[in-house]
Every structure is written in C-alpha cells, then in structure tokens.
Amino acid sequence: GDSVTQMEGPVTLSEEAFLTINCTYTATGYPSLFWYVQYPGEGLQLLLKATKADDKGSNKGFEATYRKETTSFHLEKGSVQVSDSAVYFCALSANQAGTALIFGKGTTLSVSS
Amino acid sequence: EPEVTQTPSHQVTQMGQEVILRCVPISNHLYFYWYRQILGQKVEFLVSFYNNEISEKSEIFDDQFSVERPDGSNFTLKIRSTKLEDSAMYFCASTKDANTEAFFGQGTRLTVV
Numbered sequence: 698g699d700s701v702t703q704m705e706g707p708v709t710l711s712e713e714a715f716l717t718i719n720c721t722y723t724a725t726g727y728p729s730l731f732w733y734v735q736y737p738g739e740g741l742q743l744l745l746k747a748t749k750a751d752d753k754g755s756n757k758g759f760e761a762t763y764r765k766e767t768t769s770f771h772l773e774k775g776s777v778q779v780s781d782s783a784v785y786f787c788a789l790s791a792n793q794a795g796t797a798l799i800f801g802k803g804t805t806l807s808v809s810s
Numbered sequence: 811e812p813e814v815t816q817t818p819s820h821q822v823t824q825m826g827q828e829v830i831l832r833c834v835p836i837s838n839h840l841y842f843y844w845y846r847q848i849l850g851q852k853v854e855f856l857v858s859f860y861n862n863e864i865s866e867k868s869e870i871f872d873d874q875f876s877v878e879r880p881d882g883s884n885f886t887l888k889i890r891s892t893k894l895e896d897s898a899m900y901f902c903a904s905t906k907d908a909n910t911e912a913f914f915g916q917g918t919r920l921t922v923v
Contacts, residue, residue: 733914740814740901741853741914786853797843797855797866798903798912 699724703787703801710777710808718772718804720761720787728789730754730763730770731798735784744772744785777808812836816902816915823892823922831887831918833902842885843903843912844877846870853901859885892922 704719722730732744732754745754750765761772770787787801815834823829835842844856857867859877876888885904889896902915 738916740816740916741903743911743913746911788853796908797858797868798845798853799855800845800853802852 699728699789699791699799701787701789701799701801703785703804705802705804706784707805707807710806712779712808712810713776714808716772716774716777716781716806718785718787718806720770720772720801722768722770722787722789724768724789724791726791727765728791730761731788731790732759732761732770732772733786733788733800735786735803737783741786777806779808779810782806782808812913814902814904814913814915816900816918818918819916820919821921823920825894825922826891828888828890829892829920831889831900831902831920833885833887833915834883835885835902835904836906836913837883839904839906839913841865841905841908842877842879843905844887845901845903845914846898847901847917848895848898856887889920892920894922896920897922 700723702721729748731746733741734744745756747754747763753762759774761770784803784805786803788798817832842859847853855868857871858865878886899917901917903912905912
C-alpha cells in the first residue's frame with residue numbers, strides 16, 4: 698500500500714542554519730504531497746503542498762519539490778528561526794474523492810538561539 | 811479564520827468504558843475525517859465521512875468504533891469498551907472538497923487507565 702517515510706528526529710539546529718528534512722513516498726498513481734506542521738499544543742497545519750511532478754510548494758520560507766523520479770518531497774529552509782521549532786509531517790493523498798492522508802512519523806525540529 | 815474545534819481537549823476514562831469525542835468541522839466543508847496518533851508513532855487514518863455515510867475506513871476502525879453526524883454541525887467518534895491501547899491523540903479534520911486542504915482540530919488526548 699501507499700506509504701511515507703521521513704527522516705527520524707529530533708533535528709537540532711542553531712538559528713539561521715539550513716534545514717533539510719527528507720521525505721520519500723511509495724504510491725500507485727500520482728499522489729498529491731503535503732507537509733504539515735504541528736506547533737506545541739496545537740493541531741496540524743498545512744505548511745505547503747504539491748499536486749504534480751516538478752511542482753514546488755512554498756510557504757513561510759519553506760520549500761519542497763515533488764520529484765517523481767526519486768519519489769521524494771524533501772522539506773528545506775535556508776535560515777531557520779526559533780519559532781520554527783515544531784513537529785513536521787510529510788503526507789500524501791491518493792487524489793481520489795475523500796481519500797485520507799497518509800502520514801510519515803513526523804520529525805521534531807528544535808531551533809536554539 | 812474558520813477552524814475545526816474538538817472537545818474535550820483531554821479525556822481520561824476507565825478501561826471498558828465508552829467515550830465520545832466531539833468535533834465541529836468548518837461549516838461549509840463536506841468531508842470529515844478522524845485520525846489518531848499514538849504517542850511516538852505516526853498519525854494514522856481511521857475513517858472518512860461524506861454525505862452522511864462512511865466513505866472510507868482503515869483496518870483500525872473496527873466494530874469498536876463508530877462515527878455520527880447527529881446534527882448539522884457536530885461530528886462524533888464513539889469508542890466502545892475502551893482498551894489501554896486506545897490511548898492516543900485523536901484528530902478531527904475536514905475538507906471543503908476532495909483533495910483540498912485538510913483543516914485539523916487541536917486534538918483530544920484520550921488516556922485509558
């Protein structure tokens with residue numbers, strides 16, 4: 698079945714460091730890909746998405762490119778801030794009506810000043 | 811900004827008891843979902859609901875679970891005869907259409923003792 702694998706955390710960085718969180722997927726067909734973020738004490742929020750190959754999703758300085766050839770959707774940010782500390786989830790949706798999201802395990806990011 | 815609300819935020823229940831987790835999806839959304847996250851594990855899909863019936867469910871969603879939309883606003887998850895392993899964070903989500911952004915509630919932390 699469809700699945701998402703993302704790098705294990707926690708990831709600990711200093712402010713202004715470069716961030717990469719790896720995500721790869723297995724899916725039949727052409728899924729949509731998502732990154733969700735969960736700040737402490739809050740629910741999941743959509744960070745960015747891409748719906749087809751070579752699309753780049755971006756938001757709040759974060760970027761991820763849908764790479765069909767490597768089945769990847771790695772999350773990057775050039776300069777992290779303390780406020781980026783959160784849990785990041787990679788997810789896919791199989792693009793059928795009402796189909797649920799399939800999530801990775803989540804990666805905890807901790808940024809120190 | 812419209813949001814998905816869940817109550818209660820934390821529920822403690824005795825093993826074998828029934829619990830009802832409540833969600834108010836965004837008012838013009840048509841698809842509703844329940845997910846759960848056992849501590850330290852990935853977010854798992856339980857069930858999706860559309861047009862007053864279940865549209866998809868996972869293997870986790872067995873006869874112990876049921877969902878209901880008792881009125882025009884609430885969406886509930888009932889867990890009968892709770893077990894210790896039902897302890898998890900339960901998230902409700904809604905989408906306006908198939909494959910549009912899923913909005914998540916803040917979650918209900920269920921602890922079965």
